[in-house]
Amino acid sequence: MTTPTHSPLPSDRQLPTPLGVAVIGYAFMGKAHSNAWRNVASFFDVPAFEQKVLVGRDATQVAAAAAKYGWAESATDWRTVIERDDIHIIDICAPGWMHAEIAVAALAAGKHVLVEKPLANTIAEAELMTAAAAKARARGVQSMIGFNYRRVPALALARELIAEGRLGTVRHVRAAYLQDWLSDAESPMTWRLRKETAGSGALGDIASHAIDQVLFLLGDAVTEVSGRLHTFVTNRPGPSGTEEVTVDDAAWATLSLASGAIASVEVSRVATGQKNSLKLEIYGDKGTILFDLESLNELGFLDATVPVREQGFRRILVNEPEHPYLEAWWPQGHIIGWEQTFTHQVRDFLTAIATGEAPSPSFEEGLNVQHILAAVEESAAAKSSLIQLHTATEGA
Numbered sequence: 001m002t003t004p005t006h007s008p009l010p011s012d013r014q015l016p017t018p019l020g021v022a023v024i025g026y027a028f029m030g031k032a033h034s035n036a037w038r039n040v041a042s043f044f045d046v047p048a049f050e051q052k053v054l055v056g057r058d059a060t061q062v063a064a065a066a067a068k069y070g071w072a073e074s075a076t077d078w079r080t081v082i083e084r085d086d087i088h089i090i091d092i093c094a095p096g097w098m099h100a101e102i103a104v105a106a107l108a109a110g111k112h113v114l115v116e117k118p119l120a121n122t123i124a125e126a127e128l129m130t131a132a133a134a135k136a137r138a139r140g141v142q143s144m145i146g147f148n149y150r151r152v153p154a155l156a157l158a159r160e161l162i163a164e165g166r167l168g169t170v171r172h173v174r175a176a177y178l179q180d181w182l183s184d185a186e187s188p189m190t191w192r193l194r195k196e197t198a199g200s201g202a203l204g205d206i207a208s209h210a211i212d213q214v215l216f217l218l219g220d221a222v223t224e225v226s227g228r229l230h231t232f233v234t235n236r237p238g239p240s241g242t243e244e245v246t247v248d249d250a251a252w253a254t255l256s257l258a259s260g261a262i263a264s265v266e267v268s269r270v271a272t273g274q275k276n277s278l279k280l281e282i283y284g285d286k287g288t289i290l291f292d293l294e295s296l297n298e299l300g301f302l303d304a305t306v307p308v309r310e311q312g313f314r315r316i317l318v319n320e321p322e323h324p325y326l327e328a329w330w331p332q333g334h335i336i337g338w339e340q341t342f343t344h345q346v347r348d349f350l351t352a353i354a355t356g357e358a359p360s361p362s363f364e365e366g367l368n369v370q371h372i373l374a375a376v377e378e379s380a381a382a383k384s385s386l387i388q389l390h391t392a393t394e395g396a
Contacts, residue, residue, distance in 0.1 A: 015353070018050045019049040020049070020084070020086040021037060021091065022053040022054070022078075022089070022091065023071070023091040024093060025055070026054050026065040026066070027093075029116050033093050033114075033342055034069035036342035037091075040346045040347050043343065044347040046347055046354075049350065051069075051071045052071070053066075053072070053073050053075050054069065054073075054075075082105055082106050082109050082111060088111060089114070091115075092106075092113065092116060095198070096199050097198075099115055099119065099120045103129050103132065103133075107141060110136070112349075114144050115145055117147050118204045118208040118373065119369070121199030123371065129367075130363040133362070140356065142359055144349050148342050148344075151340075152341055153318045153324045155213065155280075155291060157316070158289050158291060162217055162289070167282060167289065171260075171283050172263065173261065173264070173280070174263075175210040175278075175279070176266045176279045177206040177207065177267045177279075178266075178271035179202075179275065179277075180272050182233065182249060182269040186237060187233075188237050188238065189236045193236060193247055194247070195246040196246075198247055200229075200247050201249060202247075202249060202251050203251040203377065207265055212365075214257075218257065218282075220261065223256050226385070227251065227254075227377070227380045227387075228252045228379075229248040229377065230250050231245055231249045255372070276293060276294065278291075279291065279293075284304075286304050286305050287303050288301070288313075297318050297335040297336065298317060299316040300314070319334065325344045372389065375387040
């Protein structure tokens with residue numbers, strides 16, 4: 001797919017026209033990102049780009065996926081794709097253990113890089129990526145990590161309300177991200193259940209989202225961490241017999257924030273009946289916000305500054321053109337879905353490339369989340385001891 005050959009965005013930057021895009025990975029996230037690349041120019045004014053290459057290890061499967069998702073061609077060697085002069089953007093949707101090698105090579109080659117969360121499987125890898133991103137940024141090369149829930153319009157609105165002081169002083173936050181796709185003990189082994197390929201389990205997979213939301217919504221920093229990890233199903237059927245699960249099924253964390261607020265985070269991939277429920281509760285002295293990803297067009301809001309006889313939670317249907325991102329979509333009341341968050345993400349990344357403004361969340365922000373995840377692991381290994389974070393930076 002090729003977008004119109006001009007960019008309507010005002011910029012004095014000289015961009016290749018069109019920008020050539022390659023996505024690395026064609027499974028779950030590769031499909032979600034491909035859908036965003038295919039649709040973003042139909043709704044938003046973005047620089048001209050072309051869906052050049054979809055990359056995957058299985059030549060037959062990636063070729064079929066490329067044809068289905070709108071890519072001009074497919075490839076099996078990401079290194080060769082990075083070397084191409086007609087590729088300007090690398091979108092990394094491969095498993096976490098591949099992130100660092102691909103991202104560092106792409107940035108060194110002058111390619112703008114978007115990478116799925118979490119940034120990497122280890123602190124060392126995340127630091128390498130962040131250093132490479134800083135060096136590339138000095139040459140005008142952009143990088144961003146894909147925490148797509150920042151692009152849920154209701155959560156973007158929640159951030160605006162908090163920044164405007166509508167909740168007053170935020171005292172505590174509850175974040176619970178619960179799924180059940182591993183509830184069945186006979187669910188087969190996958191790369192996500194091996195520490196060498198996944199890094200961690202529910203902690204890196206979904207706690208990274210929950211923690212990023214705490215930082216994003218409050219614009220705050222984590223200073224202390226206490227955590228616990230647990231694996232409920234320790235062995236699962238694999239292709240060659242039973243295999244040991246070497247990552248966590250669930251994780252719990254208490255986060256102390258620089259502002260004085262406290263956040264509790266609970267995540268699980270064995271919460272029977274919970275399909276993809278990210279619930280957020282933000283309590284301030286002047287109001288409260290409630291959110292559930294399974295009703296992602298809605299925001300609960302209580303204004304505690306009105307007389308008590310008038311207080312109560314009200315439902316904000318986040319579908320108005322005045323709400324973040326929604327001027328581009330449908331008439332009021334016509335809801336959008338989970339897949340649009342990736343469209344918004346691509347829109348913001350392309351806009352950053354065009355304007356030269358640093359996109360958010362940056363690799364530095366991704367590294368910050370990585371430090372917090374590592375602190376949860378360290379705390380869990382030390383019987384939930386309190387771990388001080390000296391590297392925390394303010395969430396953007």
